[in-house]
Amino acid sequence: MTKQTLPQDMEKELAVEARVLGSYLIGERIDERAVALYVKAHRTIPFVLDEKDQRLLNLLLKHPFLLGSVDGGLALVKRRSHLRKKLYYLLAILETIPRYSKKFLSQKRPFWAAVLNLAFFGIRGVMRALTGCMLYILI
C-alpha cells in the first residue's frame, strides 16, 4: 500500500537523487514526471540500503561520474544491492516515459552500426565493471 506521504525534506532528497541517477541512466536531464514517480515508488516499495550502499550513494551524489563504474561493479559483486534496486526502479519508470521510448524500442539501423554500437557498450560495460569492483573493495 502507498504510504500517504514521506517527510518533505526526504522527498526533496529523493528528487535530487532521481535527477542524478536518471541522467546517468539515459544520458540527459530527466523528465519531472519520472522524478515524481521515483518519489512515489519510495512511498510504496522498501529500499533498505546497508551502510556500505549508503556510503556509496552519498559518494555518487557528489561525484555522479562514478555511477557507471559503481553500478557495473555492483552488478558483478553484489547484484541484489538495494542501491541497484533504486536504479532498477528508475529504469523501469523511465521506460514508461514517452519522451524516452526511442531509447527502449528497437530502431532501424544498418547491421554494421548495430554491431559497432554493441561493441562500444560491451567494452565500456566491461571496463566499468572492472573499475567498479576495485572501487567497491577500496571503499
Place this chain on the structure above:
Amino acid sequence: MSVDYEYVVIGSGPSGTMAAQTLIDAGRHVAMVDVGILGRDYEATLPQGSYEELRRTDPNQYRYLLGDQFESVDWDDIKVGAQLTPARKHLAREVERLIPMISQTFFPMESMAYGGLGSGWGLGAYVYSDQELARAGLSSAAMRSAYQVVCDRVGISAGQDDVSRYVIGHLANTLPPLQMDNSTQQLYKTYQAKRRSLNKRGIYFGNPAMALLSTPFNNRKATRYDDMDFYTDRDRAGYRPWITLNVLREHPNFTYLGGLLALRFYEDETSTFVEVLNVHTNQSRTIKCRVLILAAGVLGSARIVLRSFKKDVRQLSLLCNPYSYLPCLHLRMLGTPLSAQKTSMAQAFMIYDEKNAGNDIVSMAIYTYRSLMLYKIIKEAPLDFSDGLGIFSILQSALMIVGIHHPDAPSPKKYLRLMEKADSPTGDALFAHYELDGTEAKQVAQKERTVRSIFAGLGCYPLRSVRPGFGGSIHYAGSLPFHSSELAGTTSSNGRLHKTRSVFVADGSGFNYLPAKGVTLTLMANAHVTALNALAHE
C-alpha cells in the same frame, strides 16, 4: 432426499468451466464453488492503440505497464509468475495464504483467480496424438470428439504445415493461422531451406495452434495484432475461462458460489457433502449435492482428496513437464525492428521427434521479445544498467525466447503429501517433492543440447539456458492416476474417484503421462468427457 444442488463443480479454471458448460447444456442444475479473485481493473486506464503507439504517446502508461503500486516491477530472482503484468498480478494473490506449498524441489504456480490460471494462460492449444492419449490413460475415440467440441467452443487458430499433425491432429473447423512476425518469418525461411535434412532428424517447424482468434468467432473479435495481449483481454480475442463463466452465470440453472474454498468432502448413501470455508469470514459450512466434480487444478484437487481420505491416502503422485527457456540471438534481425503488428504470444512451434515415431517428443514454443519491456531483461545481465540499456535496445529485435517442454512420466521421486501448518486457514500445507531420476535427467540434458544445436544451425544463437525450477512449466497432472482397480487415491477410467460413489475428477489429476505440449486443451476436452460420464452415471 433433497440436496442443495444437483451438481457441484469445484474450480473456475479451464477444466471446471468446460465441465460446467457440458452439464448446463445437458439441462442440469450446477453450482460452482470457487475462490474467484478478481484483478484490479486497469482496463479504464488503457487507451486504444498498439503497444508501440502507446509507448510513444501515452503519458500514463506506467499505470498498466508497471502498476499503480509498481506491482509488476520485480527485483527478486526470476521465479514462476515473475512475468505477470499488472492486469494479471491477481493470479498469484492469496495463494500463499490460502493454499500454502512447502517444497525445496518444486515451485509451481497456482491461482485462486476467477477463471483460474486460465486467466493468464499463453493460449497454446495442442491436441495429444492417439499414442499420447493412450499413455495418459485417455480414450482416443472419446477425446477426439471432445477436442472438436472444445475447439468449436473456444476457437483455435492453426496452420496446415509440418507441425499440424502434432498440434491439431484431426481437428476440423480451425481458424486460419495467426500471422508470424518478421523475425519468425525469417527463421521459417531458413528452416524451409534446410527442411529435408531437418525433417530426417525429426525436427519440424510451423504455426502454433492458439486459442487466439485470427478471425471473428462466436461474438468475439479477431486479434488486432497490437502486441497488448499481456495487458488486456479487451476484445476477448484470446479464450479465457471467464468468458464462458460470465455466460453461464446468466443461465437460470447455474449458481456461482464465490469466495469459498472447498476443504473436503464425504458421502452418505444418497448424497455428497462438501465442506467449504468462506475466505472472507473464515466461517465454514457444508454444501449437499448429488454429484461432485473436482476441477480445482491438479494440486488443488490433491489437497481436497488428501484431506478427505486422511487415513487411507497419505501420498499422491505428481507429473509436471520439465521446462527451460533458451534466449537466443537471431543475428539476421540486428538493426531491423520487429513488425509493428504482432501478437505477444508464441509466434511459432517446433517439434523434436527424435525417432520420427511420435514418442516422447520435445516441443518448443518460440517467442520474440518486446511487450514485456526491456528493464526486466537488462536486470539479468551482469552489466551496469546504462550499458545494459544500450546493448539490449539493439539486441531486442534479435532476441528469441524458446520455451522447451519435455514429457513426464510417473516415478517414486515425484509426490505430494499433506502437512500440518497451524497458521494456515486450512490448518495444513501441501508438501511436494519432485526429482528426475538419472535416466530422465540425462535425456532432458541431451535433448536440450540437441535443441541448442538446432537453433544455432538456423542462425539463432543460444545464450544460457534458464531453468525456472521444476513446476515452472505450469503444466501439472497425475496426482490421482487412472487405475483399473478400486484403489483409494486413484481414478477410474470414466473419471470417477475410486472409493467414492459420485465424485468425479475433471482436471488433469487422472493423466498417467504428460506429453511435452500445452496440457490445457486436453484438460478442457477431458473435463467435457468427464461431465458426460457423470451424466451417464446418473
